[in-house]
Amino acid sequence: MLRTHTCGELRSTDAGSQATLCGWVDSYRDHGGGLFVDLRDRYGITQVVFNPPDTPQAIIDASKDLRAEYVIRVTGNVQPRPTGMANLKHKTGEIELRVTQLELLNKSKVPPVSPSESVTETPNEDLRLKHRFLDLRRPAMQRAMLLRDRITKGMRDYFADLDFIDVETPILGRSTPEGARDYLVPSRVHHGKFYALPQSPQLYKQILMIAGYDRYVQVARCFRDEDLRADRQPEFTQLDLEMAFIDDDDIMTVIDGLVQKLAQELLGIDLPLPLPRMTYDEAMRRFGHDAPDLRFGLEIVDLTDLAPQSEFGVFKSIVEAGGHVRAICVPGGSEHYSRRGIDALTDFVKGLGAKGLAYFRVDEKGVLDSNIAKYFSDELRAEMGKRLGAKPGDLVLFSADKWLATCKLLHNLRKKIGEEMKLYDPKEMNFSWVVQFPMFERTEDSDNPQAVGKWSAMHHPFTAPLDDSVAHLDEDPAKCRAKAYDLIINGYEAGGGTIRIHDPAVQSKVFTLLGIDEETAADRFGFLLEALAYGAPPHGGIALGLDRFVMLFGGFDNIRDVIAFPKTQKATDLMTEAPGTVDTKQLKELAIKIDA
Incomplete structure (x- = not known):
């Protein structure tokens, strides 16, 4: 080893000894007679002194x-810092290394991004x-990577203690398009054929259950060629x-224990179990x-039944057309949001597709008042205020539209106001479950116009319905709820899973509803359907987003800050300049021609 200690290791108990350190020059200060250098590695910082x-x-x-950022190796004597000069910000702050030998291991150009701890402003x-x-x-960034390592190890240790088996599944697989767009890999040996990078190990892990490995776990790399958002990555x-041999409650109970373990070990939080659950x-x-x-x-409070009692044409017409009138009551919102603030909220909801924002301020007498108050009787405003729990100084904001449109608008308003008014402690952690999702949803946007309006799986085609929902597969798929x-965690989906269908008759009904005929099913999922015919046990699972776990447990705002080498929102790697072009010879070997 080139060093005897790391830059975060020496303490006052080491005074009088000799040590050799290696690291990067974090900062340097010339005091005339000599130089003071803060030497940094991933373990910490030690002050080294070049002085007679x-x-x-x-x-x-x-x-x-x-x-x-010069890389150096120094040997010297460990000594206490002079009285009153200790730097308790660092664990090594009570000592310094008085240098007797110096070796320059490497120079550095002037860094465009300064890693120095003294630089507090985050670079572009x-x-x-x-x-x-x-x-x-x-x-x-080093704290983020270390936290990621701790969380990953904590997860692996937890499942190892519960007799889970860590099994690797293939990266090069078959394209089975049932979710996001696949990343395709052309085959050199089989011209015109392609592998697909896995969106998840879904089909393989089901086969492992059929093969008798009743507790499987893996830290898996996944790939989805989809339009990105701030909290998503292509890989x-x-x-x-x-x-296997479980139900949905068993899966959630196991994950409850994992979350409790991580919350205690990483955050010092004693988390009561079971975690709260609410239906979709x-x-x-x-x-x-x-x-x-x-x-x-x-x-959100639903006021649809009260809206027709008003003379406000917007509300009445929307309710008559089958829409909904819903609202949120913002405590202290009248004092926080001036007229200009209301205008800003109005512009915000217009960006979400709304035509405007109806609102009431609650005056000192508890009366709902606004420029549309004349369309509402005193009795009606009193009833609305009662239902909303409105108090003097509050602000009531409305959405009148189709059900999902009101959900989108009020959800986003709620998030924006919660942040702007600081209604929660950003360091607080809240864990819960949402269960019993719809089995199906109508396709609204598709590359295939004929698919619009047809049923699609909200999760995937192998999701099992609730026992009391099986009948709805024939009668009314919209009422069918899934296991x-x-x-x-804090308003983010940190993991999601389902119990799988293991009954061939139920699977056949689901395929029929999704417009997947026998030939298509055999082509896409033939190997899984074949395996299911050979004694498939009841089984199910879940996938936890490791990147998102680290982001949330570490209090980061950006998922790219917890990934060592992330992509941008345009799915590019600015460091390696991927994706890049390849030469003609490589394309020829793959029988691929670029159509410019």
Whole structure:
């Protein structure tokens, strides 16, 4: 080893000993007679001093050429810092290394991204991603990577203790398009044929259950060629598991234990179990979203039955057309949002597709008042205020539209107001489950116009219906609810899973509803259907988003901050400049021609 200690290791108990350190020059200060350098590695920072009489003059002279991010090796004597000069911000802050030997291991150009701890302003993200090798030296990024390691190890240890078997599944597989768009890999040996990178290990882990491996787990890489959002990546990591001879409650109980373990070990939180659960229908009714942030209130109240009693034409016409009138009551909102603030909220909802924003302020007498108050009788406003729990100083905001449109608008308003009014502690952690999702949804947007309006699987075609929903497969698929469950942390879906169909008759009905005929089913999923015919046990599982877990447990705002080498929102790697072109010879071997 080139070093005897790391830069975060030496303490006052080491005073009087000799040590050798290696690291990067974090900062340097020339005090005339000598140089003070903060030497950094991933373990911490140690102050090293080039000063007589400990340091020979030749080494002092050489130290004057040191600059930020130079890589050096120093040997010296560990001594207490002078009285009153301790830096308790660092664990090594009570000592310093008085240098007797210096070796320059490598120089550095002036870094465009400074990893120095003394730089408090976060650099531009594109610059950080372009020079990720420098960005990863920053203490904040190193804390993120270390947290990721702890969470991954904690997950693996937890499932190992429960007799789960870690099994790797293929990266090169068969394209089975039933969700997002696949990433395709052309075959050189089989011209005109393609592998697909896995969107998840879904089909393989089901086969493992059929093969008798009743507790499978894997930290799996997954790939989806879809339009990206701020919290999504084209390649991501999930903690994937599957269990046999269980029901949905068993899966959630196992994950409850994992979340409790991580909350205690990483955050010092004693989490009572079981975690709270609410149905999808309740979540949409109360919060307008299937992953509600439960750190604050602002619950949605339905006023559809009261709206026709008013003379407000907008509300009446929407209700007559089968729409809904719903609202949230913002405590103290009248004082927080001025007229200009209301205008800003109005512009915000227009960006979501709304035509405007109706509202009431609650005056000091508790009366709902606004420029549309004349269309509502005193009795009606009193009843609305009672239902909303409105108090003086509150602000009532409405959405009048189709059901899902009101959900979208009020969910986004709720999130925006919760953040702007600081209605919750950003360090608070809230864990819950949303269960019993719809089995099916109508396809609204598709590359195939003929598919619009038809049933599609909300999760995947192998999701099992609730026992009392099986009859709805024939009678009314819209009422069919699934054995599906999502783990929600602070308003993010941190994991999702389902119990799988193992009854061939039920599977056949689901395929029929989805417009998947026998020939198509055999082509897409033939190997799984064949396996299911050979004694498939009841089974189900879940996938936890590891990237999102780290982001939430670490208090990060950006998922790219917890991934070592992430892609941008345009799915590019600014450091390696991927994706890139390939030469003609490679394309010829694959029998591919680029159509410009």
